[in-house]
Amino acid sequence: MIAIVDYGAGNLNSVKKAFDYLGAEVVVTDHVEVIGEADRIVLPGVGHFSSLRALQGSGLRGALLQAIAAGKPFLGICLGMQWLFEGSDECAEVAGAGIFPGMCRKFPTSVKSPHVGWNSLTLRPGSPLWRGIAQGSFVYYTHSFHAPVLTETSAASEYGLRFSGAVDRGELFGVQFHPEKSGEVGLAMLKNFCEV
Amino acid sequence: MLTKRIIACLDMNGGRVVKGVRFENLRDAGDPAECAREHARQGADEIVLLDITATSGKRQTLLQAVRATARSLFVPFTVGGGIRQVEDAAAVFEAGADKIAINSAAVREPELIGKIAGRFGSQAVVVAIDAKKVNRSFEVFVASGREATGLNAVQWAREAAACGAGEILLTSMDRDGTKSGFDCGLVREVAEAVSIPVIASGGAGSARDFIEVFREGRADAALAASIFHFGIENIAQLKSELRAADIPVRWPC
Numbered sequence: 146m147i148a149i150v151d152y153g154a155g156n157l158n159s160v161k162k163a164f165d166y167l168g169a170e171v172v173v174t175d176h177v178e179v180i181g182e183a184d185r186i187v188l189p190g191v192g193h194f195s196s197l198r199a200l201q202g203s204g205l206r207g208a209l210l211q212a213i214a215a216g217k218p219f220l221g222i223c224l225g226m227q228w229l230f231e232g233s234d235e236c237a238e239v240a241g242a243g244i245f246p247g248m249c250r251k252f253p254t255s256v257k258s259p260h261v262g263w264n265s266l267t268l269r270p271g272s273p274l275w276r277g278i279a280q281g282s283f284v285y286y287t288h289s290f291h292a293p294v295l296t297e298t299s300a301a302s303e304y305g306l307r308f309s310g311a312v313d314r315g316e317l318f319g320v321q322f323h324p325e326k327s328g329e330v331g332l333a334m335l336k337n338f339c340e341v
Numbered sequence: 342m343l344t345k346r347i348i349a350c351l352d353m354n355g356g357r358v359v360k361g362v363r364f365e366n367l368r369d370a371g372d373p374a375e376c377a378r379e380h381a382r383q384g385a386d387e388i389v390l391l392d393i394t395a396t397s398g399k400r401q402t403l404l405q406a407v408r409a410t411a412r413s414l415f416v417p418f419t420v421g422g423g424i425r426q427v428e429d430a431a432a433v434f435e436a437g438a439d440k441i442a443i444n445s446a447a448v449r450e451p452e453l454i455g456k457i458a459g460r461f462g463s464q465a466v467v468v469a470i471d472a473k474k475v476n477r478s479f480e481v482f483v484a485s486g487r488e489a490t491g492l493n494a495v496q497w498a499r500e501a502a503a504c505g506a507g508e509i510l511l512t513s514m515d516r517d518g519t520k521s522g523f524d525c526g527l528v529r530e531v532a533e534a535v536s537i538p539v540i541a542s543g544g545a546g547s548a549r550d551f552i553e554v555f556r557e558g559r560a561d562a563a564l565a566a567s568i569f570h571f572g573i574e575n576i577a578q579l580k581s582e583l584r585a586a587d588i589p590v591r592w593p594c
Contacts, residue, residue: 156434156461163415192462259464261508261538262561263386263591264343283344283591285386285417287464287507304343326417326439328381328594 147171147339148183150209150225152190152199160189160222163325163332169339177208185338186212190224194235194249194290197228201239210242218316218341226312226319227292235290245297245312245319249290256305259289264302264322266310272299274311274318274337282330284310284322292321316341344589345555346562347576348387348540349380349569353422354394356402360567374409380569381416383576384594388414389442389510389564392422393485399423404436411437419467430457434465442510444469445483448490448497451504458505466508467540468501470494472527473514479527486514494527495534502535509539510564516544520568523550528558540564548574548582555588 149160151173164171164187172179180186188209190196200206213219221229232241233249252258263283268275291308294301300311302322311320318338324331351358351373358376359367370376377388390410392403400423407420420433421442430441447454447468458466471486472479472494479494498509511531513524523544532539538561541554545565554560568574580590 156439156465158435158437159411159439162411162437166413166415191464257536257538257561259507259537260343261464262343262346283594326415328416332415 146183147185147187148180149173149187149189150180150205151175152196152203152205156191157189159323159325160187163335164339167332167336167339175203175205177204180205180208180212183212183217185218185341186220188219188221188225188228190222190228191287192224194224194227194233195239197224197241198236198239200228206242213242213244213317216316218338219318220338221319222325223288223321223323226321227290229312229317229319230292233290244314244317245292245295247293247295249292251290253305259287260291260304261287263327264304264310266300266302269299272311272313272318273341274299274313274320274334276337277333278330284320284324284327284331286310286322288321292319342589344386344591345560345583346386346540347384347551347579347590348389348562348564349377349385349576350389350391350542350564350566351376351380352566353390353392353403353406356394356406359393373406374413377410377414377418380576381414383569384580384591385416385569385576386591386594387417387419387562389419389421391442392420394422400429400432404432407433407436407438421467421469426453427456427460430461434461440465440467440507442467442469444471445488447501447506448481448483448492451500454501454504454506458507463505463507466506467510468498468506468508469510469512470498470501470531471512471514474524474527479530482514495530498531498535498539502537506537508537509535511539511541513543517542518567519544520546522546523554523558523560523563525553525558528554528560532559532561538562545574548579551579551583552586552588555583
């Protein structure tokens with residue numbers, strides 16, 4: 146069973162819908178116990194980094210960190226990926242998980258912000274999420290802040306600069322784009338996550 | 342590289358997709374869920390569903406259509422038509438939309454933009470502007486183009502962005518339904534005035550029109566309805582022509 150973590154931010158329907166379409170067993174939950182019992186965890190998120198504050202008071206933060214430490218497959222989407230970093234300039238007083246080093250920053254003023262639309266991925270081959278995905282595939286982004294490129298960067302995109310489109314370490318995955326809105330390519334990535 | 346988006350718009354009346362010129366001579370173009378899926382399959386980067394139903398009972402019909410469409414659509418999905426308050430937007434999101442488009446209600450109450458953005462994020466709020474050339478500038482019209490507002494389109498776009506809009510959907514009323522090309526002058530003025538993406542609408546007739554609106558109009562995305570519904574322009578074919586003109590598009594799609 147896949148647990149989609151509901152911390153009161155934005156619209157989780159589209160993520161659930163995509164897993165439903167793939168035939169995965171999925172629940173949307175804000176219960177620590179359900180997260181503990183799940184085989185896989187998805188942390189979605191759209192909107193402002195400050196909405197991640199809700200993870201702190203509720204015990205969800207601890208439950209997620211514990212699941213990640215135990216090696217449970219985990220996928221952070223958009224804000225959910227940014228949470229894996231130390232934090233974001235968008236709301237410096239809310240701490241990220243700090244699993245990956247660095248802060249999420251604004252795009253340079255040379256480009257329009259937010260970055261909205263379909264952009265191509267430079268994939269680092271070998272990540273289980275990219276099984277069957279072609280180099281240079283397009284995915285849908287919508288965000289104003291970006292994560293830095295690291296050794297754990299498994300896909301990068303360019304928009305005014307090069308940033309992390311995806312990161313991974315073992316069973317832990319983060320994607321800045323929206324696989325649930327990225328057509329067949331995105332569905333294939335989600336299916337790969339179900340099979341990790 | 343970020344690509345230019347091709348957006349297919351479905352105008353819906355009483356639960357069916359329709360197409361006419363300036364809301365007249367409506368012709369049936371099919372079931373919204375099927376139309377949306379077919380356009381996505383052909384390569385549309387995004388789908389917009391606009392409810393133009395004027396009769397009562399509209400809300401439930403719209404929500405049903407949104408639910409049915411969203412179930413098997415995995416590209417961004419925007420819904421507009423008759424959203425007047427935060428609760429209307431919430432119901433449409435609950436039914437499966439990713440973004441809502443607001444037009445008249447945003448002009449009447451600009452704070453509505455911030456209220457919806459505050460709850461669902463700016464990326465989920467598209468402010469639709471219908472503009473018409475009056476003398477030398479562009480004036481904003483509401484109520485499906487029937488009511489002049491006295492607002493300047495460029496200034497209103499700036500204000501909407503400042504209120505928290507995530508994108509501007511800009512329709513030229515002079516060009517809408519004419520297939521005589523986008524109004525590149527209007528699009529460029531607005532695109533240069535705001536930092537959020539601008540979707541050009543009204544006038545699409547050929548691949549050349551899209552090339553012009555991306556080059557001269559500086560549009561981030563372009564929307565069309567009728568040329569896609571009746572197979573006048575196949576989206577994959579359109580994209581291959583854009584590629585040949587060095588306009589970056591999602592490909593293969």
